[in-house]
Amino acid sequence: MVDASDMGTVCIRIKYKRDIDTLFDALGGESGLELVKDLTLGDADTMDLIDAQKTLMLVGKEAVDNAEQAREEIAKQHGLIGENGRFQKSVKLAFFNSAAVRSSVGSLAHNIKQKDEEKKKKEKEEQEAEEARKEAEEDAKDIGNLSYYPSKRDWVVPDTIQPDARLEDERYVAGGSPKCLEASPANKISRDKTRPEWRPITKYMVGEADKLGNFKVYIEDPEVVNADKDNVKVEFRSQSYKVRVEVPGAEPLILGPVDCGQVDMRRSSWKVSAGKRMTISVVKADNGYRAGDPTNMAEMMAAKDREAAKAKEEKDKQGEQGGGYGQVLMSLVSILPVLASFWYFNYGSGSGR
Known part of the structure; x- marks a missing residue:
């Protein structure tokens, strides 16, 4: 174990699978990498003790x-695991006192920035002095002996104008009858159609999605991770993502479009760690339609269908009731003439006699 006390750095090597469980049992904090209690690793021969409050920041060189x-x-670096739980390769871990590191780095950055500002200021002053000196020399040349007469100048006759190369080009016409362009051979640069217009990105891995459906895509293609950032373009669409990398002198590399469901285009992001990997963080759109949520889209649509069916049923019932009343009224109207005739012949005619 190496202890760099000034920086609060502690380096250890883990050799057994049990050490991983012991390590992550002691880690916590906001980042999940801070030791919340003292950590003891190793066996009876080599025992390492690390105080709490230190932060795991390096695994190997990563x-x-x-x-x-x-x-x-850790899984990438330890190799195979023996029957006794021993790793094929020991893994080096580095713990830092994050507060001490930030303080040291901040002080160093401040000193570097201050020196850069002083250097720029000095260079600017020297440049201004040089420009002033040259301007004074030019003014002295122009002023000369302070005479009001202009200084003597030598007028140089320009060389003879070279012949116009366009006169030999059949595509240009200067006087005379115009020529048919189709009769002259056309200088065309044809693309080799046997070569593809783009190449697929094959060296990538899709991480496991979390409980919200968000996931990451890791690309380790050398041409991608070593490309200029200006040549890398990641396009997030509503239901897919696409990666395009322009490669000078070769066909572009493309991944996608990859369908992955609803995507939050504003919250999704990507970054390139030069020479290492490209990480794409796909954030799923939070529309309130998650499984088990009462606002699930399927449940909402079913609820709307039930409401529509209920409204239709009530409307039909009202129509049936209205139709029943109409039938009664029509029946009464149809028998009114019979009732009127009966009353007239039995009562009206008797009163007339």
Whole structure:
């Protein structure tokens, strides 16, 4: 174990699978990489003790930002695991006192910035002095002996104008009858159609999605991770993502469009760690339609269908009731003449006699 006390750095090597469980059991904090208690690793022969409050920041030579990334890096580096739980290759871990590191880095950055500002200021002053000196020399040349007469100048006759090369080009016409362009051979640059217009990106890995459906895509193609950032374009669409990398002197590399369901185009992002990997973070759109949520789209559509069916049923019932009343009224109207005739012959005619 190497202890760099000034920077609060502690380096250890883990050799057994059990050490991983012990390590991540002691990690916590906001990043998941801070020791929340003292950590003891190793066996009786080599025992390493690390105080709490230190932060795991390096696995081998790779910097880690969270516990999940630390597990992935350890798994990549330890190789095979023997029957006794011993790793094929020991894994080196580096713990830092993050507060001390930030303080040291901040002080160093401040000193570098201050020196750069002083250097730029000095260079600017020297440049201004040089420009002033040259301007004074030019003014002295123009002023000369302070005479009001202009200084003597030598007028140089220009060389003879070279012949116009366009006169020999059949595509240009200067006087005379115009020529048919189709009769002259056309200088065309034809593309080799046997070569593809683009190449697929094949060296990539899709990480496991979290409980919200968000996931990451890791691309380790050398031409991608070493490309200029201006030549890399990632396009997030409503239901897919696409990667295009322009390669000078070769066909572009393309991945996608890859369908992945609803995508939050504003929250999704990507970054390139030069020479290492390209990471694409796909954030799923949070529309309130997650499984088990009462606002699930399928459930909402079913509820709307039920409401529409209920409204139709009530409307039909009202129509049936209205139709029943109409039938009664029509029946009464149809028998009114019979009732009127009966009353007239039995009562009206008797009163007339």
